[in-house]
Amino acid sequence: xxxxxxxxxxxxxxxxxxxxxxxxxxxxxxxxxxxxxxxxxxxxxxxxxxxxxxxxxxxxxxxxxxxxxxxxxxxxxxxxxxxxxxxxxxxxxxxxxxxxxxxxxxxxxxx
Numbered sequence: 001x002x003x004x005x006x007x008x009x010x011x012x013x014x015x016x017x018x019x020x021x022x023x024x025x026x027x028x029x030x031x032x033x034x035x036x037x038x039x040x041x042x043x044x045x046x047x048x049x050x051x052x053x054x055x056x057x058x059x060x061x062x063x064x065x066x067x068x069x070x071x072x073x074x075x076x077x078x079x080x081x082x083x084x085x086x087x088x089x090x091x092x093x094x095x096x097x098x099x100x101x102x103x104x105x106x107x108x109x110x111x
Contacts, residue, residue: 034099035070041093042066045086053082065105077108 042062046054058076065074078084087106094104 031070034094034097034103035066037097037099038070038090038094038103039066041090041097042086045089045093048089049082049086053080054086055079055083058083058086061105070103070105074105075107075109076105078106 046059058079061074061076065072065076068074076087078087091101091104091106095101
C-alpha cells in the first residue's frame with residue numbers, strides 16, 4: 001500500500017497543476033498579454049522619471065525587447081541610478097501582474 005501511494009505521488013507530480021500550462025494557445029495569449037503589460041509599464045516608468053538618466057542604449061534595448069514580442073533574450077543592464085529605478089519599477093509591476101522574473105530582460109553580468 002505504501003508503494004502504491006509513493007507511485008501515485010510520483011505520477012501526480014508529473015501531471016501539470018493547471019491544464020492551461022500545457023495549452024499552447026493559452027501560453028501564446030499570456031506571453032502577448034505580458035508583453036503588452038511590459039510595454040505599458042515601461043512607458044509609465046519612463047514618463048515618471050521624465051526620461052532623465054535613461055541612456056539611448058537602455059531605451060533602444062527596451063524597444064528591441066518589445067518589438068520581438070518580448071521573446072528575444074535581450075539583456076538590459078541598468079547603468080545609471082535612474083535606469084536602476086526604472087528597472088525596479090517595471091519589475092515590481094510585472095511581478096504584481098503575475099509575470100515571473102525570468103520574463104524580464106534586466107540582467108547584468110560582471111566580467
